[in-house]
Amino acid sequence: MSEKQDLDAEKDFYALEKAGNHDSITHLDEEPQENSKIEAVRLVVPLTDDTDLVCITFRFWVLSLLFSIMGSVIYQYYYFRVASGTFSIYFVNLASYALGTSMAKIxxxxxxxxGSYSMSLNPGPFNIKEHALIGIAVSTxxxxxxxxDILTVTDLFLKHRINTLGSFVLIFTTQCLGYGMAGVLRKYLVYPAEMVWWTNLVQVVFYNAMHNTDEFKSKKMIRGWSYMKYFWVVCFSMFVWQFLPQFLAPILGFISWICWIKPFDMNMWGIFSTYSGGGVLGFSLxxxxxxxxxxxxxxxxQLCNLGGVVVSYWIMLPIFWVLNIWDMKTFVKPLTPSLFFSNGTRFRVQEYLNPDYSLNExxxxxxxxxxxxxxxxxxxxFYAFVALTACLSHVFWFHGGTILKSWREAVGHKDEDVHAKMMRAYPEIPQLWYAGFYAVMFGLSVMVSEVYGLQIPWWGMIVACLLAWVLTLPICAMTAITGYGPGLNIITELVCGYMLPGKPIANMAFKCYGYTAMYQCMTLLSDLKLGLYMKIPPRSMFVSQLWGSIVGGVFNYITMIAIIDAQRPYLDGTGHDPAGLWTGAGPNVFWGSAQIFGALGPxxxxxxxxxxxxxxxxFLIGAILPFILWLLSKKYPKVKWEKINFSIIAGGMGGFPNGFIRGVTGSLIVAFVFRYWLYRYHKNWWSKYxxxxxxxxxxGAAFTGLFLFVFISGGISDKLMFDAPSWWGNYVFPDGNGEFYGIDRCGSSGNWTGGLP
Structure with a gap:
């Protein structure tokens, strides 16, 4: 979770505006009363629109399908890996622009x-709305x-695979419940000017810069390269480099250099191992x-988040470990979401479940x-509870006035935003359509829960959906105005834990429907705001978002099945991956929460x-701390107390339940170089590059992961499964004396198996 304070955000957008030479964009209306109330929006979003541009085209269907498949597969691949990766929307913007313009030519x-539907293969030049709509579909x-998560956990740990039909219905209903909510709430969370949804402004600049053809082609990077050439050279270089830490030499991703001094000392390993310990002063390439x-x-x-990591894992963890506070060493690994008995024996909830997967008391x-x-x-x-209430308290005390004013104007229809006025040129989707769509998805949700044994009764599904509605209104408003919002999955786990104790699958499903509907609604509302900025017709937006959800869900499922079938022993803990890259960290954390809040109960x-x-x-501590900062801001107004966000700090303190604390040092270095030194002293370079x-x-890093999965790790066929040559840089191996070196060259001795999962 990251905070985008108004001042910092606006500075970023000013820099981008300069980089994009936004003055070249013609504004039809320059009168102040006909522009946005928000200064950053006035600078970034043009008051222009061409109502004749076609959005849903043949090119849209082809390119959105291509990149949606690619993105959903990459994201799902990284869900099971130690390394976390992303599928860059900037790559989609650049690549779809190149392919779209080429398709327009050929x-x-x-x-x-x-049937009765007809579409032109080439309706004319590749236009900005068509381009933005591809990006929206792919981001969905x-x-x-x-x-x-539910499908993976039940398959890996309960040995129960929900059939394909049930899986698809589960995926689509959890993804699509948010559509109905977003449609009903868009009047209050999208149309008002104060609902900025800050991250979209970067996209607006990006699209407008690319489609300002003369400027885009004339802007030169290093060595006179074009934007596209610069992008592809850097991308390919990173693609090649990533083969080292992700395949050939994973030790480069887990550099625990202090641990090398005395690798078989238990205290050294527990404190300095980046793979399974605190990762103190470790780094990753x-x-x-x-x-x-x-x-x-x-x-x-970033400093709040990384500061939280340092306090929790570089300061508190070593103290707990060395002093053996709360018998920490009894559980072997300092960081794991697994449960144990008091003697350190692994607790496996599967041994205490009834045939219907409820707890046998x-x-x-x-x-x-x-x-x-x-x-x-x-x-x-504890940190999660602090983060939740600290976020609400921080926003209330430091941004409460702004939020209240925004809601009053939204509900009262005062001073309608100029961009909302411009959207009147397009047919709106009736509220009844959204309500009907929501009703259908809710009915299917109840059906899949009853038929496929998700343990949630129909009334439980109503509670989950009501909780989603209650959370969506304030949290989305906070996110739209301030740029950040808390993670609320912990609340759904708590509510279901008290409501349906002893039912781990019910807890997972309740969390999925209660939390995901809210989160998906937030994502869709953000996309709707981007559509408003780009003047994309609402009905085209609906088609694009629904299309992205369908394609993404299908290929998430296909990728999940392929990875589980190929890597099951590594993911369920019955085997050990020599390279240390297939750990199933995500499923383990999800299953750990299901045991705590579901099977055992809060x-x-x-x-x-x-x-x-x-x-x-x-809960109480998180609510009080921001209030103290607010009081200090009144007494010492020259100090920027609002920059200290305990919600983000607490998020960092609880950010690594399964270990792998390896990117802290590198992140601090990159953050200071780019967001402090370059941004402050070389702003033109920063804004340009x-x-x-x-x-x-x-x-580039994401493509390496995709390539390894498809062609090296057996993602599409067991015949395409290869191990890197065994050598010091990529293998966990014994030294001949009963001792083992871990992937980061920290070790273990005797019966103490700390270096191995």
Missing amino acids: LPNKSISI AATSAYAI DWTSIGGSTMWLPLSA ELYKAAGDTAMMTPMYALEF QRMFNSDGIYGYAYWG TFILSAALDT
């Missing part, structure tokens, strides 16, 4: 018909659907551990011991007189 000017598809966003996100937000009590979390994992929940794990009773104090460089690096 496709014949004739029509194709499907290029993610990992939250329902995939794998770009996916850093990410391009560190080059342009507000520095204050008698079997559990007969074990004579209670399931426990590792100390750092237990603190994760009333058992977090009872007030239990060892984890302190967790609920996080940063976003295109970020896009190229992220895209």
Whole structure:
């Protein structure tokens, strides 16, 4: 989670505006009363529109399908890997522009018909609305659907694979419930000028710069290269480099250099291992551990997040480990979402479940011991509670006036935004359509829950959807105005845990429907705002978003099945990946939460007189801390107290429940170089290169992951499965004395298997 404070955000957009030579864009209306109230929007979003441009074209269908498949596969691939990667929307923008303009030149000017529907293969030049709509469809598809977590966990840990039809219905209903909500709420969360949805302004500049053909072609980068040539050279270079840390020499992704001094010392390993310990002062040369966003996100937000990581994992974890606080060493690994008994034996909830996967109380009590979390994992929940209330409190005290004013004007229809007025040229989608669509998705949600044993009764589904509605209104308003919002999946877990105790699948499904509907609604509202800025007809927007969800869901599922079938032993813990890259960290964290809140229940794990009773104090602490900062801001107004965001700090403190703390040092270096030194002292260079460089690096790294999955790791065929040559840089190996070196060259000795999962 990252904060985009208004001042920092506007500075970024001013720099982008200069980079894009926005003065070349012709404005039809220059009167102040006919422009946006928000200064950054006035500078970035042009008051122009061509109502004759066609959005849904043959090129749209082809290119959106191509990049949606690519994006959904890449995202799903990284869900199962140690390294986290993304599918850059900037790459989509650049590549679709190149392909779209090429198709406009070579496709014949004739029509194709499907029944009564006719479409021209080449309706004319590749236009900006068509281009933006491709990006919107791909951004909807290029993610990992939250329902995939349920399907993965039940398959890996419960040995139960929901059939294809049930899986598709589960995926589509969780993804599409947000459409109905977004349609109903768009009047209040999209149309008002104050609902900026800040990240979209960068996209607006990007599209307008690219389609300002003369300027785009004339702008030269280093060595006189064009934007496109610069992008592809950097992208290819990163693609080649990433083969080292992701395949040939994974040690480059886990450099625990202090641990090398004494690799078999338990304290050294627990503190300094970047693979399974605290990762203190470790670093990584794998770009996916850093990410391009560190080059342009507000520095204050990044420092809050990384500061939280340092406090929790570089300061608190070593103290807990060395002093063995709360018997930390009993659980072998300092960071794991697994549950244990008090003697350190692994607790496997599968052994205590009924045939319907609910908890068998008698079997559990007969074990004579209670399931426990590792100390750092237990603190994760405390931090999550702090982050939630701290976000609400911070926004209330520092941004409450802005939000209240925005809502009053939105509800009262005062001072309608000029961009909303311009959208009257296009037919609107009736509210009834959205309501009907929501009703259909809700009915299918109840059906899939009843038929496929998701353990949620019909009334539970109503509660989940009501909770989503309650959360969506304030959180989306905060995100639209301030640029950030909290993660609220923990609330849905808590509610379901008390409502349906002993049912892990119900908890996962309830969280999926309660949280994902809100999150998906937020994503769709943001896209609707981009459509408003780009003057894309509402009905074309609906088609694009729905199309992206369908394609993304299908290929998320196909990729998930392929990876589970190819890497099952590594993902379910029955085998060990020699390269240390297939760990199933995502499914393990999701399943760990399902055991805690679902099978065992929060009333058992977090009872007030239990060892984890302190967790609920996080709600109060998170609410109070921003209030203290607000009081200080009144007494010392010259200090920018609002830059200290305890919600983001707490998010960083609980950011690594499964370890792999390897990108902190690199992220700090990149953030200071780009967001402090270059931004402050070389702003012209920063505004010209940063976003295109970020896009190229992220895209190159993502393509390496895709290539490895498809052609090296057996993603499409067992015949395409190869191991890198065994050598010091890529293998976990014994030294002949019963000791083992881990992937980061930290080790273990005797029966202590800390270096291995």
